[in-house]
Amino acid sequence: xxxxxxxxxxxxxxxxxxxxxxxxxxxxxxxxxxxxxxxxxxxxxxxxxxxxxxxxxxxxxxxxxxxxxxxxxxxxxxxxxxxxxxxxxxxxxxxxxxxxxxxxxxxxxxxxxxxxxxxxxxxxxxxxxxxxxxxxxxxxxxxxxxxxxxxxxxxxxxxxxxxxxxxxxxxxxxxxxxxxxxxxxxxxxxxxxxx
Amino acid sequence: xxxxxxxxxxxxxxxxxxxxxxxxxxxxxxxxxxxxxxxxxxxxxxxxxxxxxxxxxxxxxxxxxxxxxxxxxxxxxxxxxxxxxxxxxxxxxxxxxxxxxxxxxxxxxxxxxxxxxxxxxxxxxxxxxxxxxxxxxxxxxxxxxxxxxxxxxxxxxxxxxxxxxxxxxxxxxxxxxxxxxxxxxxxxxxxxxxx
Numbered sequence: 001x002x003x004x005x006x007x008x009x010x011x012x013x014x015x016x017x018x019x020x021x022x023x024x025x026x027x028x029x030x031x032x033x034x035x036x037x038x039x040x041x042x043x044x045x046x047x048x049x050x051x052x053x054x055x056x057x058x059x060x061x062x063x064x065x066x067x068x069x070x071x072x073x074x075x076x077x078x079x080x081x082x083x084x085x086x087x088x089x090x091x092x093x094x095x096x097x098x099x100x101x102x103x104x105x106x107x108x109x110x111x112x113x114x115x116x117x118x119x120x121x122x123x124x125x126x127x128x129x130x131x132x133x134x135x136x137x138x139x140x141x142x143x144x145x146x147x148x149x150x151x152x153x154x155x156x157x158x159x160x161x162x163x164x165x166x167x168x169x170x171x172x173x174x175x176x177x178x179x180x181x182x183x184x185x186x187x188x189x190x191x192x193x194x195x
Numbered sequence: 196x197x198x199x200x201x202x203x204x205x206x207x208x209x210x211x212x213x214x215x216x217x218x219x220x221x222x223x224x225x226x227x228x229x230x231x232x233x234x235x236x237x238x239x240x241x242x243x244x245x246x247x248x249x250x251x252x253x254x255x256x257x258x259x260x261x262x263x264x265x266x267x268x269x270x271x272x273x274x275x276x277x278x279x280x281x282x283x284x285x286x287x288x289x290x291x292x293x294x295x296x297x298x299x300x301x302x303x304x305x306x307x308x309x310x311x312x313x314x315x316x317x318x319x320x321x322x323x324x325x326x327x328x329x330x331x332x333x334x335x336x337x338x339x340x341x342x343x344x345x346x347x348x349x350x351x352x353x354x355x356x357x358x359x360x361x362x363x364x365x366x367x368x369x370x371x372x373x374x375x376x377x378x379x380x381x382x383x384x385x386x387x388x389x390x
Binding site for chain 2 (some may be wrong): 105108111112114116119120153154157160162164166178
């Protein structure tokens with residue numbers, strides 16, 4: 001569950017990671033997954049297979065590492081002027097991306113690794129993004145803000161559950177329901193009572 | 196996302212599934228996962244590799260199918276006399292099992308398959324179990340019962356999210372918080388307003 005040390009940018013380790021990730025992206029068209037092998041990836045990346053085995057251990061762990069990198073949000077968080085809309089945009093983009101074919105594959109790769117590292121990174125990113133949205137809301141003077149945990153458990157968790165278990169049950173209405181419920185002041189006292 | 200037809204009990208298809216699942220369980224000690232191959236499993240199960248490829252397509256899908264079968268609850272749902280405690284016992288057992296090493300592996304296998312079938316089955320089982328707990332509560336005369344969706348999204352989803360992303364953050368207190376919040380009548384009106 002501990003993070004692997006991040007490679008120094010520009011260091012050899014970083015260049016190897018970049019080359020190997022690029023090779024996986026180039027060779028993995030989502031089809032014929034079963035044909036993908038570490039020697040194939042190593043040749044395409046210009047490294048030795050043992051370099052890959054040493055660093056990632058197995059193809060499955062490598063695919064999870066590449067998937068986690070893909071799951072890392074690129075676009076800066078949009079600032080809509082309200083926490084509710086910020087959350088709707090953020091979760092809406094995640095929903096749209098994760099219900100796409102490549103998104104479903106990346107999710108399965110990240111969730112399918114024996115190591116927690118890829119998921120721990122996704123969790124950390126999601127917490128960071130929520131923290132940013134909360135601090136913006138605080139700066140705007142929005143009050144009775146929920147905790148990061150409440151937003152992870154109330155929005156990201158059911159979203160991820162349904163993306164992986166029942167994507168056809170997802171809808172913007174459902175998403176709005178989660179967001180409002182997580183922000184719902186009606187629940188604040190109740191929550192305060194049991195915490 | 197459609198279910199594979201369940202093999203007729205006692206039929207050839209069922210016997211093949213049983214033999215192959217047993218072979219995976221026997222050969223997969225959780226260690227040396229990377230050594231596990233379909234020909235190895237086929238030999239141990241007394242079937243041809245092509246039988247396995249035809250039916251499961253890949254090792255990854257086979258492991259997911261075996262994992263889903265492991266995730267299917269065996270013990271009958273305990274009836275504690277209240278929905279809150281029924282949910283606590285049910286979710287508590289899931290938490291305990293899924294944070295164990297074999298549980299984490301089974302979870303990763305089930306969540307890591309490209310096919311939705313294993314996860315759809317887990318989702319169906321969880322909905323069935325919740326439906327049973329709700330009907331018991333109804334028979335006991337408990338009122339203002341939440342929907343199955345509310346309990347999936349409010350309890351199982353955050354539990355599964357933290358089991359796979361941040362198991363160290365799990366605790367019985369947190370579980371109790373989710374259960375009470377999902378049952379919390381303080382939220383009912385709020386929810387009613389937006390549905």
